[in-house]
Amino acid sequence: MLTQNSCFSFENSNHKRSPSTTTYDLVVVGGGIVGCATAREMKKRRPEFKIAIVEKENELAKHQTGHNSGVIHAGIYYKPQSIKAKLCVEGLHLSYDYLNKNNIPHKKVGKLIVAQNKSQVAQLDNLHERALQNNCPDIKIVDKDKISSYEGKCKGEKAIWSPWTGIVDWALVCNHFAKDFQQMGGDVFLNFEVTGFAEAEDSSAKIDSHHIRVLSKSKHIKAKHVLTCAGLHSDRLAVMSGCDKSPAIVPFRGEYLLLNKEHSHLVSTNIYPVPNPKLPFLGVHFTPRINGDIWLGPNAVLAFSREGYRWSDINIRDCIDFLKFPGFYKLGLKYTYPGMIEILKSAFYSLAVKDCAKFIPDVKTDMVTRGPAGVRAQALDRDGNLVDDFVFDYGTGEMGKRILHCRNAPSPGATSSLAIAKYISNKLEKDFYS
């Protein structure tokens, strides 16, 4: 695990109870931050419900939730009125409330988005406008000569200052959500990889149309309704209940560099570039971590495995999956040049450091080492468009319509998790329980 302080004891229910002995009102597939936050929210709303989380790994938060920048985003970038924009700002406030109430270590270190030239200044002004429309709190423009009063060594033409942006260990937060959930009576089953769904049969072998068997290799769990929040595998879970393959998940690794400890004093806040509007990711940035480390990154390179944290991680099934999907080739055509540049910068990280040195000129290649990586579950449609907003989908048929899939919960999904949990719970209440 790459996260700090993420070791947090919650009780795995496997040893207490066999999952197949109970019929759950709701089973949540996926023990990342979206699944755990939503299971917790539903248990709060419906204490009488039997709810379980099933997770394929032997710990929670093992994938995107445990491999990210650890930033509490303030909602600057997202298209006004999009679900993403609304849930990020709501999630920001809910997160700070939760972190404060639960004494979870976090810091409101702020964030600078720094323009380096005239065309970026124009984009920065647009971004500022967007942040205001999104109700992003206390955002302000910083002129060139004032940038160093926010970050001593930082250089640029103009910047946006976001005082509410913070840092936290999201894996730790996810484990807290799971602990709350268990304390309210919820069950968490680890090492439970969902392999399919089937109608449950009653003892007289007749189909019981009210129950779903959530299947794993040698066991199953019975549920009246199912919610899947499976991150990098969300499309596979959706297809299992009859949904279309699109949007498909294409894994993109984000690799970080680590600033050597003796130079950590150079960075005290998050420093981001103005994002290139033609590219889907925010760009390589400086991020202070809760343990005092400074990370530079992440880049964005195609991963040959959905859980491929290194170039050498190759999963044939995962590669066949994206190679068979028509949208993948269209995406490749659109992003051939930036894709090649990203690969080059991954191979020769001095090139990535050169980008970072535009912001902090004191940073040199010999001050950094290769750091950890995360893999983004990037949703892609058949036309090769990267899907930016949240996507929900129901399965098909009598059984499928009782299974709700969260197919896309991209960054800032961790920041938004408590708001996403409310959003999904409203949907569950309306569609399943009203």
Ligand SMILES: Cc1cc2nc3c(=O)[nH]c(=O)nc-3n(C[C@H](O)[C@H](O)[C@H](O)COP(=O)(O)OP(=O)(O)OC[C@H]3O[C@@H](n4cnc5c(N)ncnc54)[C@H](O)[C@@H]3O)c2cc1C
């Ligand atoms: C490099 C990177 C940087 C990011 N930076 C930030 C940031 O700074 N701030 C921010 O707010 N967001 C950030 N994000 C986004 C954020 O991490 C995600 O939006 C969020 O973690 C998504 O949570 P999730 O629960 O949907 O997915 P995940 O955390 O991936 O959880 C899904 C879970 O489902 C389980 N699962 C999958 N298939 C099955 C199955 N068949 N059976 C049982 N279990 C299954 C997986 O094992 C996994 O535990 C970043 C993401 C990445 C990759």
